[in-house]
Amino acid sequence: MSSIAATRVQRELKDINSEECSGQNIRIELMNDQFEHLKGEIIGPPGTPYQGGKFKLSIHIPETYPFNPPKVKFETKIWHPNISSVTGAICLDILKDQWAAALTLRTVLLSLQALLSAAEPDDPQDAVVAKQYKDNNSLFYKTAKFWAQIYAEAPGPTDTDCMDKLKKVTEMGFYRDPSLRALSSNSWNLADALDNIG
Amino acid sequence: CSDDYEDDEEDINNYYNNNEDDFADSEEEDGDSTSNNNDIKTSNNNDINQSGIIMTSKLEHFSSKTMTVSETNEFLWKDCDKASVVLSITPAMSRLVLQASKWKLAVIKTRLYKTNKPNFLESGLQNATNSKSIEKVKSSRPKVCGVCLETLHRSKLLALNCGHQFCDGCWKQHMVFAVKDGMSQGIPCMEPECTLLCHPDFVKQFYPVNQDSPLETAYKTHLFRISVSSHYQLRFCPGVDCTSVIYGEKPKPRKVQCLTCKTAFCFECGTPPHIPTNCETIKKWLTKCADDSETANYISANTKDCPKCHICIEKNGGCNHIKCSKCSHNFCWMCLGDWKNHGNSYYECSRYKENPRIASKNSQTQAREALKKYLFYFQRWENHDRSLHLEAQARSRIQTQIEEKVNSNQGTWIDWQYLLRAGELLAQCRYTLQYTYPLVYYAETGPEKALFEYQQAQLEVEIEGLAWKLEHAGEYQRGDIENQMDVAEKRRQTLLARFVTV
Numbered sequence A: 001m002s003s004i005a006a007t008r009v010q011r012e013l014k015d016i017n018s019e020e021c022s023g024q025n026i027r028i029e030l031m032n033d034q035f036e037h038l039k040g041e042i043i044g045p046p047g048t049p050y051q052g053g054k055f056k057l058s059i060h061i062p063e064t065y066p067f068n069p070p071k072v073k074f075e076t077k078i079w080h081p082n083i084s085s086v087t088g089a090i091c092l093d094i095l096k097d098q099w100a101a102a103l104t105l106r107t108v109l110l111s112l113q114a115l116l117s118a119a120e121p122d123d124p125q126d127a128v129v130a131k132q133y134k135d136n137n138s139l140f141y142k143t144a145k146f147w148a149q150i151y152a153e154a155p156g157p158t159d160t161d162c163m164d165k166l167k168k169v170t171e172m173g174f175y176r177d178p179s180l181r182a183l184s185s186n187s188w189n190l191a192d193a194l195d196n197i198g
Numbered sequence B: 001c002s003d004d005y006e007d008d009e010e011d012i013n014n015y016y017n018n019n020e021d022d023f024a025d026s027e028e029e030d031g032d033s034t035s036n037n038n039d040i041k042t043s044n045n046n047d048i049n050q051s052g053i054i055m056t057s058k059l060e061h062f063s064s065k066t067m068t069v070s071e072t073n074e075f076l077w078k079d080c081d082k083a084s085v086v087l088s089i090t091p092a093m094s095r096l097v098l099q100a101s102k103w104k105l106a107v108i109k110t111r112l113y114k115t116n117k118p119n120f121l122e123s124g125l126q127n128a129t130n131s132k133s134i135e136k137v138k139s140s141r142p143k144v145c146g147v148c149l150e151t152l153h154r155s156k157l158l159a160l161n162c163g164h165q166f167c168d169g170c171w172k173q174h175m176v177f178a179v180k181d182g183m184s185q186g187i188p189c190m191e192p193e194c195t196l197l198c199h200p201d202f203v204k205q206f207y208p209v210n211q212d213s214p215l216e217t218a219y220k221t222h223l224f225r226i227s228v229s230s231h232y233q234l235r236f237c238p239g240v241d242c243t244s245v246i247y248g249e250k251p252k253p254r255k256v257q258c259l260t261c262k263t264a265f266c267f268e269c270g271t272p273p274h275i276p277t278n279c280e281t282i283k284k285w286l287t288k289c290a291d292d293s294e295t296a297n298y299i300s301a302n303t304k305d306c307p308k309c310h311i312c313i314e315k316n317g318g319c320n321h322i323k324c325s326k327c328s329h330n331f332c333w334m335c336l337g338d339w340k341n342h343g344n345s346y347y348e349c350s351r352y353k354e355n356p357r358i359a360s361k362n363s364q365t366q367a368r369e370a371l372k373k374y375l376f377y378f379q380r381w382e383n384h385d386r387s388l389h390l391e392a393q394a395r396s397r398i399q400t401q402i403e404e405k406v407n408s409n410q411g412t413w414i415d416w417q418y419l420l421r422a423g424e425l426l427a428q429c430r431y432t433l434q435y436t437y438p439l440v441y442y443a444e445t446g447p448e449k450a451l452f453e454y455q456q457a458q459l460e461v462e463i464e465g466l467a468w469k470l471e472h473a474g475e476y477q478r479g480d481i482e483n484q485m486d487v488a489e490k491r492r493q494t495l496l497a498r499f500v501t502v
Ligand SMILES: [Zn+2]
Pocket: B145, B146, B147, B148, B149, B150, B166, B167, B168, B169, B170, B171
């Protein structure tokens, strides 16, 4: 790892975990002492289906950082138009062509938090989620909240209808993740979900 | 080579023939180049170029020049000098303005005179809101470089006009990566959302003078590529390993030829010359041919059976009028029909007859019909292509035959020249004919298409006539062949004159 990348990550970590930033509900930790792999966490912002959830991120710092953007993806499964519900890949301009060397990991995490508050369904990463977001927003809200509760420890009572259906599918012998994805992608219709599970 | 542009004023006219005052110069109007320069290779209309193809049609070409990399660089910096005077900024900064305006100085001038505001915003020389960052520059306290986060003294920080200051180490690294990634828009400022771009003078301070530096080499290549690709009058030669740049004074979708490697291409789209088909259609056609190459493969056979005696015949000449070696039946290679019907009357062979009741048929039938139609045109396209190759071989045979004749005192070289000219003209006509097929394939049914098909058929008859006479040159008089050449070329000109627009 080049010295500029390492020293900069070091400085950024000091800054992000300082008192000043503690109110922003974001965190970054080192995975090893190479500064190559970092673990991030953002708290779901209030007023969103993700409220209070803890979303873990994997951050890879390229050799050419900060002249090229870090590679960031969601480790915690999330139901969001701009984030792949399968891989956690993120569609965000500053992580691609709009990256600037003076942007920091802190700004990246804050931008991701902002993305949770305001999705951009017209520039989707996950087409199924984006379609649901546009066509049936209340169903999207219910699904996203349920995912946050299942995967991100978001507080509050879970939707009993969703929970029952998930139980039914898993009791038939399917794993939880594909079951939940199939139900969510098929408007929580049990028969359709079973037809399209994979 | 930023110094190149300071030393010579007198040969500026070599590049700017009638461009001397660009303001009045619009690229639309037609007219001959008044150029008569010596040091740049010029290909003009109405002469025979080095490859020997006779250029007779103004519809097919426009005057172009072949330039080397250093000639092109000199040419570009001269444009920068001119723009610099107009805009009252340095030539290096002018370069960004020119790149954002396709290097149309006339457009830049018009805009300046009309609005009093140059397009510095789109050029990356100015931000939409430019005020607040400038104030920061005035503070003399030590500052932090926003990229490496080191605390530095103001003197070590550098900024573009936006005032976003970063240390020299970070700028340099940024430039190295930016040119390596081949950013097509230039090197941006490192501040988020800042739209400024680094101009050549700003970049220059990060590499040593008078000494080789990887950044300098990479940056100059990068800058050259951006400049040529953004210039409305310049194109990289598509020839393999050729570094030449072609200058077209008044760009059009027409044929130009690189005089270094002889590659001919359409100035507009870079594919092989394709009139009378337009750029958009040829692109569609070539993509389709590439996609459907599997389907079309089976027809690319070099042998067919004689429709009368069924002996297997191999086609080894370009001519599509075939005479069976066994039964002497004259037939057409394309449609296997009797050659008698391909005579002077209406020539049906080139025309695909659409099934008029096809719209009412089911989708499977329609798909089969669509494939049939495509194969019909593809087969002709492909066949003329093969004929062109075979006839190119024939031309070199003619060359040898002429030499033999001259050596055995059967006339002089000049006496037999007409055979070579006929071969070249045949190639030229057949090439145009080949490129009529994509146009017809995509044309809407109607009187225009009917007229085009009629003229296409007329041209095809004369081309095959010429091919036949040339393959049997011993049986025909010189006058006969020259007459046939004349007729074929006239048909070609008629078709182009009627159907080539823009
Ligand atoms: Zn720095």
